[in-house]
Amino acid sequence: VPVSDRIVIVGASLAGLSAAETLRAEGYPGELVLVGDEPHEPYDRPPLSKAVLAGRTRGAPWLPRTRELGARWLLGRAATGLDLGRRRVRVGDESIGYTGLLVTTGASARGWPAARGGGLAGVHTLRSLDDARALCDALDRGPGRVLVVGAGFTGGEVASSLRERGHEVTVVDRGPGPLAGALGRTLGGFMSERHRAAGVDLRVRTTVETLEGDGRVSAAVLSDGSRVDVGLVVVALGAVRPTGWLRAAGLAADERGLCCDATCRALARDGTPAPGVFTAGDVARSPDPDAPDRWRSLEHWGNAVEQAAVAARNLLRAPADRQPYRPASAFWSDQFGLSIKSVGRTEGTDAELVVQGSPEQARFVVVHGRAGRTVGAVAVDEPRALAGWKYLISGDIPFPPPFTAPGAPRAAA
Amino acid sequence: MRVLIDMNRCESYGQCVYAAGAVFAFRGRESLEYDRVPPGHTWADVRRAASACPVGAIRLGEAPEDGVCR
Numbered sequence: 001v002p003v004s005d006r007i008v009i010v011g012a013s014l015a016g017l018s019a020a021e022t023l024r025a026e027g028y029p030g031e032l033v034l035v036g037d038e039p040h041e042p043y044d045r046p047p048l049s050k051a052v053l054a055g056r057t058r059g060a061p062w063l064p065r066t067r068e069l070g071a072r073w074l075l076g077r078a079a080t081g082l083d084l085g086r087r088r089v090r091v092g093d094e095s096i097g098y099t100g101l102l103v104t105t106g107a108s109a110r111g112w113p114a115a116r117g118g119g120l121a122g123v124h125t126l127r128s129l130d131d132a133r134a135l136c137d138a139l140d141r142g143p144g145r146v147l148v149v150g151a152g153f154t155g156g157e158v159a160s161s162l163r164e165r166g167h168e169v170t171v172v173d174r175g176p177g178p179l180a181g182a183l184g185r186t187l188g189g190f191m192s193e194r195h196r197a198a199g200v201d202l203r204v205r206t207t208v209e210t211l212e213g214d215g216r217v218s219a220a221v222l223s224d225g226s227r228v229d230v231g232l233v234v235v236a237l238g239a240v241r242p243t244g245w246l247r248a249a250g251l252a253a254d255e256r257g258l259c260c261d262a263t264c265r266a267l268a269r270d271g272t273p274a275p276g277v278f279t280a281g282d283v284a285r286s287p288d289p290d291a292p293d294r295w296r297s298l299e300h301w302g303n304a305v306e307q308a309a310v311a312a313r314n315l316l317r318a319p320a321d322r323q324p325y326r327p328a329s330a331f332w333s334d335q336f337g338l339s340i341k342s343v344g345r346t347e348g349t350d351a352e353l354v355v356q357g358s359p360e361q362a363r364f365v366v367v368h369g370r371a372g373r374t375v376g377a378v379a380v381d382e383p384r385a386l387a388g389w390k391y392l393i394s395g396d397i398p399f400p401p402p403f404t405a406p407g408a409p410r411a412a413a
Numbered sequence: 414m415r416v417l418i419d420m421n422r423c424e425s426y427g428q429c430v431y432a433a434g435a436v437f438a439f440r441g442r443e444s445l446e447y448d449r450v451p452p453g454h455t456w457a458d459v460r461r462a463a464s465a466c467p468v469g470a471i472r473l474g475e476a477p478e479d480g481v482c483r
Contacts, residue, residue, distance in 0.1 A: 041477065044417065044449070051446055061449045064415035064474025302421045330421040337441030339425065363442075381443045384424045 005030025011104030012036025015281030018308035039076035054161035082249035107239035117211025144231035151178035155236035160335040257285030257297035262324035264311035280311040344376030369399025422470035433458035
């Protein structure tokens with residue numbers, strides 16, 4: 001069947017919906033097909049580890065629609081094959097031709113290895129709505145102590161929600177403190193206290209060796225030799241990107257994501273752009289604008305929305321009119337009653353300084369330095385301070401910054 | 414009606430909480446939580462909340478018609 005203007009979007013979550021709405025907003029009149037491996041229409045993931053898990057909301061966090069898409073939806077079905085030369089994507093037993101393809105398949109939770117107890121009942125991950133519902137059901141059955149493996153954003157939010165529900169919680173993290181990897185030592189130390197104050201049994205600089213049980217998990221053996229009796233485990237060790245079908249088609253893809261250029265064109269393994277294929281969101285692995293030989297995939301909500309819009313516009317445009325995507329790194333998390341937000345680079349930095357408030361007041365801003373420049377900022381319960389720091393960081397200021405708020409401590413962390 | 418807040422933009426000014434307290438609420442001092450699918454009787458308040466937001470962080474939209482994904 002010959003194809004005239006059919007765009008297929010594989011991945012029907014936040015980025016896929018953003019791309020679809022952008023295509024229509026730009027006046028794309030042709031066929032639109034959305035493929036999603038989950039059986040649900042697009043929803044928002046951040047509430048899953050917060051309000052949904054804590055049981056404060058009964059409904060699902062469906063995403064608002066701003067326009068009629070007039071799309072054909074293939075939900076509960078994964079794309080399994082791709083022919084770049086003939087421009088066809090395989091979905092189940094259907095082969096769908098395309099003029100343009102957008103890959104917005106996102107990421108999946110990294111599971112626990114089967115050889116160390118990953119196959120036991122009661123071992124969960126939390127990424128999808130169905131994951132959240134399964135976890136809530138398991139918690140409703142009164143599992144006893146819950147083990148959270150990993151204290152990044154998801155692990156911390158899960159621990160917070162579980163304490164709110166009244167569950168006994170042990171958190172194990174290999175780093176020096178919760179969020180230390182993503183947001184630095186100051187946050188790591190501060191969040192350690194918050195976890196403990198909320199009644200979490202926090203084990204830092206520790207890993208889980210193995211999960212044990214007779215069919216169902218009943219204990220965890222930790223790297224310090226201790227053994228914890230647990231009835232439920234939530235593995236929060238980050239994400240992988242399932243890209244086998246893309247790799248098999250000859251694209252530059254692995255579990256870190258699908259490589260693309262600055263205009264979001266997906267790249268073949270030889271580094272040339274694949275004709276008509278664009279990518280965005282968690283799955284897209286883009287060149288770092290500050291270090292073009294470095295590639296990175298950003299697991300940010302804002303990135304999924306904005307990169308998908310840029311990718312969709314570039315797909316419609318002639319090559320000379322395509323715009324490069326400039327990622328704006330921004331995170332947020334709500335846990336243990338705190339608003340935690342960051343801008344810029346806060347990972348792999350070499351210095352930190354509290355420039356406003358103090359951890360003792362549980363209200364502060366800490367800025368990050370790297371090679372003598374101020375490159376990022378984290379605000380705890382100070383959301384109104386961050387826009388200013390975002391602006392200052394974009395102006396390339398030295399570290400330590402040449403000013404601080406009145407009365408702010410100036411000791412380097 | 415469906416609601417979505419861009420939390421990168423939100424600065425917790427709380428105008429939405431004043432305008433539509435049944436839909437938007439603070440947890441702790443600065444963490445905002447909200448009902449993404451608010452009941453019909455709150456829609457006028459939610460529209461007022463969206464226009465009152467000083468940073469324009471509140472997006473309103475609809476559910477897809479007829480329950481299909483459109």
